[in-house]
Amino acid sequence: MSTTKIAVGIDIGGTNTVWGLVNDQGQVLQKGKRRTRTFPTAELFVQETSTIIKDLFAQNPDYELTGIGIGAPNGNFFKGTIEFAPNLSWKGVVPLKALYQQQFEVPVWLTNDANAAAIGEQQFGVAQDQQDFIIVTLGTGVGSGFVVNGELVYGHDGFAGELGHVTVEHGGRMCGCGRKGCLETYASATGIVRTAVELLATYKGDTMLRIQETLSAQTIAYCAEQGDQLALEIFDFTAQKLGRSLANTVAITSPSLIVLFGGLAKSGALLLDPTQRYMEENLLNIFKNKVVLALSTVPENDAAILGAAALVWKKHQ
């Protein structure tokens, strides 16, 4: 009987945890989901998910488990821990890798969601064959994963890649991290809503934004697509903050590619085009017209699972 090598990808989110059995072509063969908060402790969580995963392999005797990859908020690659994740109910330092390692004999890797997304993009997405690129995740917050010389940048402590907490405006908007003016307060799905609220407060003209039931990245994008002037200004402001910040980042690691991913990136060209323009305007000459800015091409539904599974395949190439 021929066997199929399988990586298990587990993505732990504040609301849901999803997992999948992924082959080395990036196909998700089986998947599952649980609400993360129903597990008061990480031990119970690991026990239940391990049982389910073992059952899946028992039902498919031609599947051969190669390794387990985990993406998690505040995940530390070196230590295999989740550390002080504000959106999880498991407090302090959680040794998640060690807990799974007690259940399975195969290697287990853990990193934060943005790093997992970067590896997913390198294995299965738009960053294939790229040795120097950045992924920027524009969701509730802003995360990032840096690949240099083909390898993820973890830094000395495993916490590198916090582009969302680069200060872009001294004395600027209050950030959840306790500091002010972080990129995340401007260029995230929540940041663009803050911009909308600020600009709406003083805007004198007509705008569809005043008659939306909810103000969200999606409704702002919808209004901008209809040509609403204020909505377009909001995107322009967001793109300026992001584009300038990317230009500064290019000066440091000189990537060939920057991939945008996540909720706010779904607004597509509305965000991509002005961000590219502001980035180019602010680049040092030697970097101009060299950096491709692109949207993620990993299928959105499975991106988190694929990213986590890619940690395994990256190590087995």
Add this chain to the structure above:
Amino acid sequence: MSTTKIAVGIDIGGTNTVWGLVNDQGQVLQKGKRRTRTFPTAELFVQETSTIIKDLFAQNPDYELTGIGIGAPNGNFFKGTIEFAPNLSWKGVVPLKALYQQQFEVPVWLTNDANAAAIGEQQFGVAQDQQDFIIVTLGTGVGSGFVVNGELVYGHDGFAGELGHVTVEHGGRMCGCGRKGCLETYASATGIVRTAVELLATYKGDTMLRIQETLSAQTIAYCAEQGDQLALEIFDFTAQKLGRSLANTVAITSPSLIVLFGGLAKSGALLLDPTQRYMEENLLNIFKNKVVLALSTVPENDAAILGAAALVWKKHQ
């Protein structure tokens, strides 16, 4: 007869070129110097320096040439070229590595001065055993070399590490690169003089700075050491720009160490202490009290030669 393995380190500067024969302990056994501008072409330059170096080896038959390392402004590691260096009279793209390779049978490596300094610091200085660190050279301009996972970050095109051209003040001071508000316009030996000129123009109090024959990083440091209030303010302003910029940089690569090097770094604690304070103030929580900020410990006279030679030893470990 026992032989001594030797790396030749060549540092090309706008004014002088220096070279040395260096053993793997970082001792400079022989050295020489020429004015760079006396050579109208790179070909003549390579010819003469090669002849001199070959003579040195002929005179010392127990020396065994291992490789040649070159540090040069606008040096590109991947291509082995010097590209459009504003301070050299050799114009356009100069294939310096290829020219030396015609003269010697050993490997030749070329990179920019700041990258060479980083490797010098890793081999012989304060960054020994460090896998993730940054060197920032504070001279006429500001350069930088990033080491991640133990390796230099070159980026996809060989031009990574341009921290001096990160924008720290939008619409700020005009920079030699044609853009505005680059870190280099504030935190270099020339930048601190610009700050002094700006602040002196409106300063009402007494200050020793008004009676200096020359206004330079050294004289400002001298006045600050005497407790001159304005000179101290100038250092504080400079440190603020540098410290904030370093805090943003830490969020990206999370180094264990940042080394300051070059003319302005000679002001020692005057710059180091407030820079450390501003950096810490602006760091994201997870990075606080983790990053060591230190002055270079490579002997200043030979730093450029040692950095270039270290390119060779790094490859022969």
